[in-house]
Amino acid sequence: MCADKIKIDICCGTTCYLLGAADLVQLEAKLPDEWKDKVEIAAVPCLEACTTDKLGQAPFVRVNGELIPRASAEAICECLFELISGQTRGGAR
Numbered sequence: 001m002c003a004d005k006i007k008i009d010i011c012c013g014t015t016c017y018l019l020g021a022a023d024l025v026q027l028e029a030k031l032p033d034e035w036k037d038k039v040e041i042a043a044v045p046c047l048e049a050c051t052t053d054k055l056g057q058a059p060f061v062r063v064n065g066e067l068i069p070r071a072s073a074e075a076i077c078e079c080l081f082e083l084i085s086g087q088t089r090g091g092a093r
Ligand code: FES
Pocket: 011, 012, 013, 014, 015, 016, 017, 046, 047, 048, 049, 050, 051, 058, 059, 060
C-alpha cells in the first residue's frame, strides 16, 4: 500500500450495493491506464451515510475522505481528474 495513492472506498453496504455500487466495483477497468497506479480502490462496508437523511443519495463513494453522493463512474472520474491534474473540468462541481 502506498500512502500517496488516491484512496477510493466504494460502499458495498446493502443500500448502496442495490442502488449502483455493484457496478462501481468494476471502476478500475474504466479508468485510463495512466491513472490505475495512482489509485487504491476498495469495497468497504456501509459508510453509514445511508443512516442519515442522505439515504436517497446512495450509492456513496469516499475519495480521499470526501463523500460523493449519487456516485457514478463519471462523478468519480471527475473527482480523480481534479485530484490528479489539480484542475477542474467543466466548471462547477
Ligand atoms: S449502504 Fe452505503 S452508506 Fe450505508
